[in-house]
Amino acid sequence: MSNPENIVVxxxxxxFGKKDPTAVDRWFASDYTQHSALAADGPDALHQLVAxxxxxxxxxxxxxxxxxxxxxxxxxxxxxxxxxxxGFDIFRVDANGxxxxxxxxxxxxxxxxxxxxxxxxxxxEVTELDKTEANRALVTEFAQKVLVGADYSVLTDYxxxxxxxxxxxxxxxxxxxxxxxxxxxxxxxxxxxxxxxxKVIAEGDFVLLQxxxxxxxxxxxxxxxxxxGGKIVxxxxxxxxxxAELPHTNGLF
Numbered sequence: 001m002s003n004p005e006n007i008v009v010x011x012x013x014x015x016f017g018k019k020d021p022t023a024v025d026r027w028f029a030s031d032y033t034q035h036s037a038l039a040a041d042g043p044d045a046l047h048q049l050v051a052x053x054x055x056x057x058x059x060x061x062x063x064x065x066x067x068x069x070x071x072x073x074x075x076x077x078x079x080x081x082x083x084x085x086x087g088f089d090i091f092r093v094d095a096n097g098x099x100x101x102x103x104x105x106x107x108x109x110x111x112x113x114x115x116x117x118x119x120x121x122x123x124x125e126v127t128e129l130d131k132t133e134a135n136r137a138l139v140t141e142f143a144q145k146v147l148v149g150a151d152y153s154v155l156t157d158y159x160x161x162x163x164x165x166x167x168x169x170x171x172x173x174x175x176x177x178x179x180x181x182x183x184x185x186x187x188x189x190x191x192x193x194x195x196x197x198x199k200v201i202a203e204g205d206f207v208l209l210q211x212x213x214x215x216x217x218x219x220x221x222x223x224x225x226x227x228x229g230g231k232i233v234x235x236x237x238x239x240x241x242x243x244a245e246l247p248h249t250n251g252l253f
Contacts, residue, residue: 002097004066004068004069004070004071004093005064005066005071007027007071007093007097007099008064008066008071008073008091008093008099009064009071010027011023011026011027011028011099012059012073012089012091014026014027015027015046015050016050016053016057016058016059016077017058017059019050019053019057020050021047021048021050021051023050024043024046024047024050025043025047027098027099028043028046028098028099028100029043029094029096029098029099029100030043031100032046032098032099032100032101032102033100033101033102033250034046034101034102034248034250035101035102035103035104035248035250035251035252035253036102036103036104037240037243037246037247037252038080038104038106038247039247039248040247040248041247041248041249041250045247053079054079056078056079057077057078057079057080058077058078058079059075059076059077059078060075060076060078060120061073061074061075062074062075062076062120062121062124063075063120063124063126063206063224064126065126065201065202065203065206065208065224066203067201067202067203069092069093069094070090070091070092070093070199070201071090071091071093072088072089072090072091072201072208073087073088073089073090073091074087074088074120074224074236075087075120076109076119076120077106080106083108083109084108084109085106085107085108085109086106086107086108086109086119086120086238087104087105087106087107087238088104088105088208088210088222088224088238089102089103089104090102090103090104090199090201090208090210103199103210103252103253105210105220105221105222105238105239105240106238106240107119107238107239107240110169113167113168113169113170114166114169114170114171114172114177114181115165115166115167115168115171115172115173115177117165117166117167117173118167119167119168119169119236120167120236121167122165122167122226122234122236123205123226123234126203126204126205126206127204127205128204128205129203129204131204131205131227132202132203132204133202134230135202135204135205135206135207135227136200136202136207138158138207138227138230138231138232139158139200139202139207139209139225139227139232140197140200141158142157142158142159142232143194143197143200143209143211144197145158146158147192147194147197147209147211147223148194148195148196148197148211150194155175156175158231158232159175159231159232160228160229160231160232160233161175163228163233163234164177164178164232164233164234164235165233165234165235166178166234166235167234167235167236167237168181168235168236168237170184170185185215188216189216190215190216191214191215191216192213192215193213193214193215194211194212194213194221195211195212195213195214196211196212196213197209197210197211198210198211198212198253205226205227205228206224206225206226206227207224207225207227208222208223208224208225209221209222209223209224209225210222210253211223212242212252212253215239215241217241217242218241218242219239219240219241219242220238220239220240220241220242220252220253221237221238221239222237222238222239222240223235223236223237224236224237
């Protein structure tokens with residue numbers, strides 16, 4: 001099995017579906033590098049984490065985006081704590097077909113969202129593979145000009161004015177919905193500040209950004225966009241605080 005997507009899906013299904021710690025021995029590199037705030041570095045720490053999962057633990061996958069050696073998962077964890085958590089996970093698969101590196105971000109599952117959409121529902125199948133690079137370029141430029149550059153005057157160059165389905169639990173659909181949510185956050189001292197885009201993972205009509213910035217406090221942004229007709233038409237995200245201390249020295253990014 002040499003396909004990175006198949007490797008990651010198989011490994012995580014064995015880990016989090018079957019709760020089988022021995023999957024670490026089969027699928028993870030001996031120098032596995034951890035960036036999560038939930039686990040220490042190396043395969044032994046992951047082995048211990050999986051071995052400690054309770055009977056109530058489960059993972060509900062929503063979508064998979066594969067881009068070369070990087071594979072991103074979007075889904076919901078139950079039993080990682082008292083409340084369900086929506087998360088993005090990014091894995092890097094090495095040349096030997098082993099999971100060699102991992103990044104993630106988690107946020108509480110919200111039952112009553114402003115848009116009425118859940119944090120994970122919506123299209124899941126990757127389409128328009130021939131437009132991957134065009135969509136990557138569109139979202140990358142949007143990230144630099146609008147998110148990092150904070151030039152909202154060009155917003156409609158990138159986001160559709162006809163359809164913009166929103167899955168952030170505090171924002172309504174459309175550009176007006178996003179604007180209203182941003183104004184509310186600003187009134188709470190939580191301006192959307194993007195300082196650096198660390199990764200752009202693209203496959204077909206889906207593009208995932210992993211970014212660093214501030215949302216009142218230092219924050220990790222994971223923004224998943226779906227592109228249609230040359231414009232962004234749908235958005236899912238996780239905004240997670242960056243802890244002051246991590247259980248390793250690898251950083252969150």
